[in-house]
Amino acid sequence: MNSLFKSLPRNRLAATRRSSRRYLHAHSHLHPLLATFSRLCAEGPLHPALALLPDLAAAGLRADPVSLCRLVKLCVRQGTANDGRLIHRHVAHEAPQGVGGLFVSNSLVSMYAKFGLLDDALSLFDEIPEKNVVSWTTVVAALANTEGRKEEALRFLVAMRRDGVAPNAYTFSSVLGACDTPRLVTAMHASIVKIGLDSDVFVRSSLIDAYMKLGDLDGGRYVFGEMVTGDLVVWNSIIAGFAQSGDGVGALDLFKRMKDAGFSSNQGTLTSVLRACTGMVMLEVGRQVHAHVLKYDKDLILQNALLDMYCKCGSLQDADALFCRMSQRDVISWSTMISGLAQNGRSAEALRVFDLMKSEDVAPNHITMIGVLFACSHAGLVEDGQYYFKSMEKLFGIKPEREHYNCMVDLLGRAGKLDEAVEIIHGMNFEPDSTIWRTLLGACRMHKMLILQHAEKTWKVMRDQGVQKEPGRSWIELEKQVHVFIAGDLSHTCSDSIVEELNRLIGRINALGYVPQTEFVLQDLGNEQKEDLLKYHSEKLAIAFAMMHTMEGKPIRIMKNLRICGDCHAFMKLVSKSEGKVIIIRDPVRFHHFHDGVCSCGDYW
DNA sequence: GTAGGGTTAG
Numbered sequence: 191m192n193s194l195f196k197s198l199p200r201n202r203l204a205a206t207r208r209s210s211r212r213y214l215h216a217h218s219h220l221h222p223l224l225a226t227f228s229r230l231c232a233e234g235p236l237h238p239a240l241a242l243l244p245d246l247a248a249a250g251l252r253a254d255p256v257s258l259c260r261l262v263k264l265c266v267r268q269g270t271a272n273d274g275r276l277i278h279r280h281v282a283h284e285a286p287q288g289v290g291g292l293f294v295s296n297s298l299v300s301m302y303a304k305f306g307l308l309d310d311a312l313s314l315f316d317e318i319p320e321k322n323v324v325s326w327t328t329v330v331a332a333l334a335n336t337e338g339r340k341e342e343a344l345r346f347l348v349a350m351r352r353d354g355v356a357p358n359a360y361t362f363s364s365v366l367g368a369c370d371t372p373r374l375v376t377a378m379h380a381s382i383v384k385i386g387l388d389s390d391v392f393v394r395s396s397l398i399d400a401y402m403k404l405g406d407l408d409g410g411r412y413v414f415g416e417m418v419t420g421d422l423v424v425w426n427s428i429i430a431g432f433a434q435s436g437d438g439v440g441a442l443d444l445f446k447r448m449k450d451a452g453f454s455s456n457q458g459t460l461t462s463v464l465r466a467c468t469g470m471v472m473l474e475v476g477r478q479v480h481a482h483v484l485k486y487d488k489d490l491i492l493q494n495a496l497l498d499m500y501c502k503c504g505s506l507q508d509a510d511a512l513f514c515r516m517s518q519r520d521v522i523s524w525s526t527m528i529s530g531l532a533q534n535g536r537s538a539e540a541l542r543v544f545d546l547m548k549s550e551d552v553a554p555n556h557i558t559m560i561g562v563l564f565a566c567s568h569a570g571l572v573e574d575g576q577y578y579f580k581s582m583e584k585l586f587g588i589k590p591e592r593e594h595y596n597c598m599v600d601l602l603g604r605a606g607k608l609d610e611a612v613e614i615i616h617g618m619n620f621e622p623d624s625t626i627w628r629t630l631l632g633a634c635r636m637h638k639m640l641i642l643q644h645a646e647k648t649w650k651v652m653r654d655q656g657v658q659k660e661p662g663r664s665w666i667e668l669e670k671q672v673h674v675f676i677a678g679d680l681s682h683t684c685s686d687s688i689v690e691e692l693n694r695l696i697g698r699i700n701a702l703g704y705v706p707q708t709e710f711v712l713q714d715l716g717n718e719q720k721e722d723l724l725k726y727h728s729e730k731l732a733i734a735f736a737m738m739h740t741m742e743g744k745p746i747r748i749m750k751n752l753r754i755c756g757d758c759h760a761f762m763k764l765v766s767k768s769e770g771k772v773i774i775i776r777d778p779v780r781f782h783h784f785h786d787g788v789c790s791c792g793d794y795w
Numbered sequence: 796g797t798a799g800g801g802t803t804a805g
Binding site: 299324325327362363366393394395427457459497556564596778 | 796797799800802803804805
């Protein structure tokens, strides 16, 4: 291998680089075989070019480094790892001279990494005697992109500096993907500023992304606000960060500012904007975005985001129509559709979609199985659920994780099999967390088996684990504006009319037999106070406001941060009947479609 | 020859 790297004085590198380009032209005129090879490497296809390698060797001809690098790239795009090894073997014998050898080796390292053969990439890297910034960056990037090897990326950065090679913008934008603690990101940020790379758009977008992934919105905003240079991806990074951290309004606001700044969106932008709509349940804005998505109908990520938006906004007709139209579907499309149907109370269809998925030979993953188990539990299909839970490892090679156990506790709990649910918890290999307890408590409450002593103990465990009681929040989209209501908070500008409308609704449903179910207030209070607490639950404030502003015939959609309580549930059923309205409430887990006094969840949630 | 942003659950 060492013959690959005739070492050269560094001041001759540029001259060699120039001569290496000339080499191509000189030789292609000299020999038709080399000319054909160069042309194939530049234009493809891959396999005829590969087939020429033995002929070149037999004729004693040495391919130029530029063509070889092109061939390696072609291989990454069109070929397999074995094709790559073929090139590697050829090069090991017919090495290009001088700096060209280094170029070819660097691209081979990159190729192995792209094929996921990290160890091959590293061992070739080890053989390079005079590693330059590209060699180092290639492995740093490969490690930073591999789950479980991120720490090594940082160690390589240190080793690189010790070796006297200065990192460049490529290196920093790669290594930032491996920085997953505030301390690391801040330290890297400091180095970047010191070296003066903080205006590079690649570095900037990676830095924003790194801050946002830690949940440090201010850090991301700071880097973004300091913008002296920016491009579309920098905008996309900040918008994605806001959308992913649940600040949909912030994301949409930035999207508007981006357009005002003269940038037009691409697939990446639209995907994040859709996610923001999904988080805020902004169906109308989502529909508008759909119009811009039409020209990207081959982009699966974007199509999946659109599909999820329709599911999460409770518009299953749109989701279904889109799903049928999609020209390709991957495991995410299928999982989205299965969970979407299940969350909207259409479990039987969800399971039919799962059967269809299997018949199309798409392998389910652990998220698909969460959707399937969720569907079973929602439809009371205890046996099917138990079957899938027990056999998912054998059938699909998916080991049950915490989330699957949680689904099983839900499934058994809902079906009233509380003892079996507790048994499942005891049979877990990991400590039960607050989610599991919450699920069990929900089942107890559902079956009116709430033994307070037990509940208090459970709440204590949850408090000890740092679970906080959030105030209830509901929000609705109206004329592309989001209106937020907080439980017990009457500071909204329209509060007086909201309370008036609420009283009117209560009067109407009293006639249908509504009685406030104060048992859902767990605090120790007098009955009247309990009724007041119930009356101003956030979804009741939201429905009163929506009732005054929604057009006739249009369903009302409410988003909630907490699960809906039994009293609000009964309330909504009666209001849907008395007012002849379809009401759709999305809580953090599922949807309730209220229509004519009935809910899609079958009073079971 | 090396680099950045986007989708499914909870």
